Each structure stands twice: as structure tokens, then as C-alpha cells.
Amino acid sequence: MARKKTANGAAQDISTATTSTDSIPSPPSPDRPPGPLSLPPLPGPREVVKVNNYSTTELKNACDDAVKRYLSRPELFQQNHQHTDVRLALGWLSVFVAGGTGLYGYKVEFEQSKPVVWVGLILYMLLTFTQTLYSYFIEGDIVFVGKRKTFSKRIITERITLSSRTIPVSSSSSNSTPITPPQYSLSLSYVRSTSANKSLLAKGKTQARAPYSRFFDAEGGMDGDAFERWVGEVVEEGMGGLPASKES
Amino acid sequence: MWGLDIRRSLLQAQSLALALTSTLMMYSALGLVMNCKSPIVVVLSGSMEPGIYRGDLLFLSNYEPRDYKLGDITVYQVEDEAAVSIVHRVVQTEVGESPLSFRILTKGDNNEVDDISLYRGLERLERKHVVGRVRGIIPYVGYVSILFNEYPRVKYTVFGLMALLNLA
Numbered sequence: 204m205a206r207k208k209t210a211n212g213a214a215q216d217i218s219t220a221t222t223s224t225d226s227i228p229s230p231p232s233p234d235r236p237p238g239p240l241s242l243p244p245l246p247g248p249r250e251v252v253k254v255n256n257y258s259t260t261e262l263k264n265a266c267d268d269a270v271k272r273y274l275s276r277p278e279l280f281q282q283n284h285q286h287t288d289v290r291l292a293l294g295w296l297s298v299f300v301a302g303g304t305g306l307y308g309y310k311v312e313f314e315q316s317k318p319v320v321w322v323g324l325i326l327y328m329l330l331t332f333t334q335t336l337y338s339y340f341i342e343g344d345i346v347f348v349g350k351r352k353t354f355s356k357r358i359i360t361e362r363i364t365l366s367s368r369t370i371p372v373s374s375s376s377s378n379s380t381p382i383t384p385p386q387y388s389l390s391l392s393y394v395r396s397t398s399a400n401k402s403l404l405a406k407g408k409t410q411a412r413a414p415y416s417r418f419f420d421a422e423g424g425m426d427g428d429a430f431e432r433w434v435g436e437v438v439e440e441g442m443g444g445l446p447a448s449k450e451s
Numbered sequence: 452m453w454g455l456d457i458r459r460s461l462l463q464a465q466s467l468a469l470a471l472t473s474t475l476m477m478y479s480a481l482g483l484v485m486n487c488k489s490p491i492v493v494v495l496s497g498s499m500e501p502g503i504y505r506g507d508l509l510f511l512s513n514y515e516p517r518d519y520k521l522g523d524i525t526v527y528q529v530e531d532e533a534a535v536s537i538v539h540r541v542v543q544t545e546v547g548e549s550p551l552s553f554r555i556l557t558k559g560d561n562n563e564v565d566d567i568s569l570y571r572g573l574e575r576l577e578r579k580h581v582v583g584r585v586r587g588i589i590p591y592v593g594y595v596s597i598l599f600n601e602y603p604r605v606k607y608t609v610f611g612l613m614a615l616l617n618l619a
Contacts, residue, residue: 271455287458294465301472308479313488320479327476331469 236353236361236395238442239279240435252425259369259385262415265425266387267346267367273431274438280349280363286342290334297330344368344390359404362394363438370412388412389434393441409441467617487513487583492526493593494538498559499524503585506594509538511583519555519578520544524585527557529571536582539566545575553578 252269254261275282304323308316344366351361370386388410395405411433418430481490494507503509503524511526519525519541526538542565543556554575558565570576599606 268455268459275455282454284454284458287462291458291461291465294469295461298465298468298472301476304479305472305475308482313482317483320483324476324480324483327472331473 236351236355236359236442237278238435238439239274240432240439242276242278249427252427254419254423254425256419256421256423259371259415262385262419263367263369263387266415266418266430269425269427269430270365270367270389270434271347273434274347274349274363274365280347280351280361283348283350285348286337286345289337290342293330293334293337297327297334300330301327357397360396361442363441364392366390384414384416386412386414387418389437391437391441393438393443395442405443407441407443409437411437411440463617467614470617485512485514485583487511489536489582492536492538492582493596495597496559498561499538499540500561502560503538503588504590506591506597508589508593509585510587510589512586513581513583517578517581518553519581519584525555525557526582526585527576527580528582529569529573529576529580537566537569538585555581 252265254265256262271282274280300323304320304327307323308320311319345364346367347363347365349363351363353359353361367387367389370383370388372385373383389412390410391408393405393407393409394403396403413433418426418433420426478491482488490511492509492511494503494505494509497505509526521541521544523541524538525541526536528534528536537557537559539557539559539562541555542558545554547553554577556565556567556575567574599609
């Protein structure tokens with residue numbers, strides 16, 4: 204597969220700054236379920252993702268989508284859609300409330316319709332406000348919540364949560380220090396336990412960041428392989444180091 | 452993977468729908484606060500020139516006390532079937548036996564005669580005919596609405612383009 208040149212091919216490769224905190228070392232290999240790097244890449248041509256290089260929103264959304272697709276493969280985690288579903292439910296409910304209120308106000312004469320329109324308006328405002336609060340406080344930066352059950356001697360349950368954000372271009376006051384390009388910061392928390400959470404096997408929190416220029420070329424095409432490899436490394440680190448029997 | 456795709460399409464459609472509904476809700480809220488069934492109207496005729504021209508956007512209010520005085524510019528509707536709204540100035544007021552019965556006569560600034568011929572048999576207008584009193588004017592903006600109503604194709608193309616751009 205031809206590799207596209209990155210826009211900053213000449214610039215130094217900013218190494219990923221990973222900080223691992225709070226991790227309990229994992230038990231020997233037989234107990235450790237396979238991580239994403241041990242999976243072969245999917246056969247067939249990859250869907251081309253093209254974004255606007257100048258919009259960090261689009262860059263972040265493309266990366267988030269790639270994370271979701273990668274980690275929800277059948278052999279890996281099963282995604283928990285709760286946050287998205289709550290957002291969809293609240294949002295669409297408020298759309299229907301607004302539509303119903305508008306229709307009622309159109310059909311019924313103004314003075315008569317006033318109480319119902321007041322109720323509809325207040326309901327709409329409550330729903331959109333609740334949805335905003337939920338997105339901001341409860342969902343926050345989270346992009347993927349997943350779970351997996353594997354069986355090796357006993358049933359092992361793993362839970363993983365990934366959040367991401369964009370670290371914007373840092374503008375420095377003095378001209379001599381180099382400006383860092385926008386970066387994608389991925390944070391991960393991972394728990395592995397026996398079924399019914401009877402005993403904790405492994406727990407880890409990882410955070411890594413990489414500049415967007417590492418995964419997107421000058422035209423905005425995304426290098427899915429490189430991105431998936433990087434995500435796989437972060438996930439494997441969160442799972443508790445690479446297994447001893449990994450073939451590189 | 453279709454679960455991801457369905458959710459993503461629903462989220463995109465939702466953001467578009469929410470943009471539309473929030474505009475609708477703001478308009479309804481304005482109507483409730485101003486106690487006016489159409490708080491924002493577009494002027495169609497030039498009968499109030501040189502103060503108000505065709506294509507101007509008017510902001511109306513109709514909250515208590517609805518005592519329309521001489522010199523107020525009011526928007527009124529005579530019959531519900533025709534539902535033609537006319538924006539003219541109050542030139543004569545009469546208070547009847549009780550404070551609730553209150554009649555006005557209007558005339559456009561740019562017209563030679565007063566509006567009695569427009570009242571469809573009524574001698575004077577009553578409070579119930581008045582949609583609201585003009586509070587503010589934004590010139591020219593209303594021309595977009597006039598264009599959309601007189602050339603429906605323009606409306607469909609503009610909205611179709613906006614929808615496509617939002618989804619792409």
C-alpha cells in the first residue's frame with residue numbers, strides 16, 4: 204500500500220508523550236486477552252477519508268470515527284452507545300415537541316393556543332438544556348465506551364473508556380521557540396476483572412498525544428493504518444504492556 | 452458497523468433539525484412575549500412612505516395596555532378569511548361607553564384618503580382587529596421574504612442548497 208508523504212515530512216517527529224499512571228501490572232500472558240495490535244488488518248481497500256486540513260474539528264472527528272471503527276471490530280470491544288443514544292433521544296424528542304407546538308400554534312387561533320404553546324416552549328427549553336448539560340458534564344470528552352468478555356480458564360471482563368480532545372496550536376510570545384502543531388490527545392482508562400467483578404486483574408490509565416500531521420497528508424487524506432497502529436499501541440499500553448509472545 | 456453509521460446520520464440530521472426548530476421556537480417565544488400572533492412582518496405596499504418602504508421588516512408588540520393612541524403605526528386585519536394585514540397610522544380614536552370599547556380610524560401616510568373603504572363595511576376598527584403596534588423597523592431585509600413568496604422556485608432552491616451544504 205503506497206504511503207502518502209506527510210506535510211511536515213522534514214520536521215522532526217514529535218515523539219508521543221505517554222504517561223502511565225495507576226496501573227497494576229498484568230498477570231502472565233495466558234490470562235491476558237488479545238489486544239488490538241495482535242489483530243491482522245481488515246482485508247480489502249480501506250475507505251478513503253478526506254478532511255479539511257485547516258479545521259481541527261474535522262480532524263478530530265475523523266480521528267474519533269477511526270477510533271470507534273477500529274475498536275468496535277468483532278474481535279475487540281463491544282461499544283456501549285449509551286451517551287450517543289441519550290443525546291439522540293433528548294435531541295429528537297425536543298425536535299418533535301417543537302414541531303408539534305409549531306403545528307398547534309399554526310392551526311389554532313392565537314389567543315386560544317397560548318397556554319399550550321407556553322407549555323411546549325418550556326418543555327423544549329428544558330429538553331435542550333438537559334441535553335446540553337448531559338453532553339457537557341456526563342459525556343464530556345468521551346468518544347468510546349466498550350466492554351469485552353473473553354474466556355480463558357475463567358470469564359474475564361474488560362471495560363475500556365477513551366476520551367479525546369484537540370490540543371490547539373500553542374502560540375508562544377517569543378519568536379525563537381517553535382510552535383507546536385495541533386495535536387490529538389487520547390486518554391484511556393482500562394479495567395480487567397473476572398466476571399461479576401469478583402477480583403481485579405488489571406487496571407490502567409494512559410494518555411498519549413500525537414500531532415495531526417502524523418496521520419493526515421497535505422491534501423487531507425487520512426493514513427488509517429498509521430493511526431490504527433498508534434491507537435493500538437495506546438490501548439495495549441493501557442491493557443498492561445505488550446504480551447511476551449507478540450510477533451513484531 | 453451499521454450501528455455507527457445510523458447513529459452518525461441521525462446525529463447529523465438532528466443538528467440540522469435543531470437549527471430549524473430553535474428558530475421556530477424563538478419566533479414563537481417572541482410572539483408569546485409580545486402577545487402578538489405575528490411579531491415580525493414584512494411590508495408589502497408603499498402606502499406608508501417615506502417612513503416605511505416596501506420590503507422593510509417590522510417588529511410588533513401587542514401587550515397590555517393595548518391603548519393605541521393617535522400617531523401609532525398599527526398593523527390590523529379586518530376579516531380572518533382574507534387575512535390581509537395592513538400597516539397604517541392611527542388618525543382618530545374614540546373611547547365608547549366603557550373603557551373596553553375603543554374604536555380607531557387609520558390612514559396610510561402616503562394615501563390621499565383614510566381607510567374606511569378597506570374596512571369591509573365596518574365604520575371603525577376595534578381593538579380585536581389590531582395585530583400589534585410597530586416598535587422597530589429594519590429596512591430592506593424583508594425583500595428576501597417577498598422574493599420567496601413571489602417566486603417559490605427561489606425558495607426551494609435556496610433551502611435545498613442549504614440542506615445539501617449542511618449534510619456534506
